[in-house]
Amino acid sequence: MSEHFATERLPIRSMLDIVTARHAARELCERLGFGKADQTRIATAVSELARNVIQYAGEGQCSIADDSQGTHRCIRVCIEDHGPGIPDLEQALCDGYSTSGGLGAGLPGTRRLVDEFEIQSAPGATRITIALIKRG
Amino acid sequence: MNTAFQRLQREHRAEILTDWLQHLAAAVDRHSPHPPGLDAQRESLFDAVLTTLAERPNAHDFMLDPDSELGRYLNRLVTEQARQLASPSETVGSLLALKQRLARALLALDLSSDAVVESLLWLDRLFDALSLFAFKAFVDIRERLITEQSLSLLELSTPVLKLWHQVLLLPLVGVIDTLRARQVTERLLEAIAEHEARVTILDLTGVPVLDTSVAQHLMKTIDAARLLGTRIVMTGISPEGAQTLTKLGIRFADVVSRATLRAGIAEALLIVERRIAPLNSERQL
Known part of the structure; x- marks a missing residue:
């Protein structure tokens, strides 16, 4: 696979954008030849992170890229916002910790859902990158 | 001028x-x-x-x-x-x-x-x-x-159906956000009280993504419904959905769940001691 699918950049401003973003992620995942379980994994992860953006930062953006190399197929999603940031990353990644009365499963759960998970957060700039990789 | x-x-x-x-x-x-x-x-x-x-x-x-x-x-x-x-x-x-x-x-x-x-x-x-x-x-x-x-779409999309005496069916279709969840819960609780439902089937076949927020809304609905004395049978979670939910770490620990609506209906009827049988079969009860 030498040709890459175009990277999609989507704004995340409302609940509707969450639906659009996870649709786009699911679609690219399918086009890259991932199975249904993987499609559901990425869609759920995007839904989770995008909802965090709406809830904590108000708005942000998301880019969905085909990052395949050689025979490895890879979908990489980057979600960014300029919100207040996550004060205690370590705690936020623990199961059951939530500052908003939620289940506290969003971030740690998302980390378990995907193959790669990277998070940087400071006040004014939070950026989470996730990827699914299929070795072929 | x-x-x-x-x-x-x-x-x-x-x-x-x-x-x-x-x-x-x-x-x-x-x-x-x-x-x-x-x-x-x-x-x-x-x-x-x-x-x-x-x-x-x-x-x-x-x-x-x-x-x-x-x-x-x-x-x-x-x-x-x-x-x-x-x-x-x-x-x-x-x-x-x-x-x-x-x-x-x-x-x-x-x-x-x-x-x-x-x-x-x-x-x-x-x-x-x-x-x-x-x-x-x-x-x-x-x-x-x-x-x-x-x-008006919101109005349309949350019907609570009476499936049988004391058995309700709530088919959820589409995006479950806070507003919908609240409305669904309200309608369901009213219907449970009105019909004295002993079992409620919650069908999730039409819910596109089950993430933590949707799961949390569902749990609250289920808890409230139970307080009114109904048992909940969840149906329609896809194999991928089930996998994703467990990876996320979400547990619907003590909720009865069936893969298909058909199995869910059978389970619900069992709880109210009914069954679906061919017309000519002998009556056993």
């Missing part, structure tokens, strides 16, 4: 109006049926435009007052067109067609060049204001329509 437009109003009103209406009938109404009363509305608007042009001075800071006669007529016409799902360019286009005709008629009058320039500027300014006003009114109306529609 603008004497040029006063002359137009006095001497050429009928001819410009007819020309404009004919143009609209040919160019705009071709695509959509011509509703009765539209011509009368257009005529009222036409007269209000001419009157404003003739009576007001060339105001540099002209703003269309929505409560003026002109504002009201324009608003009514735009509302009508927006409701008939015409495109906004048609609405604004018909205004611009009128402007063109007025400009042409103005040039045909025998006026000094100063008066022509002055009058054309005023014409321009007025129609800029009209177009902006029409566009804004159009968008406002459409937005209101969309809100109304999504509200």
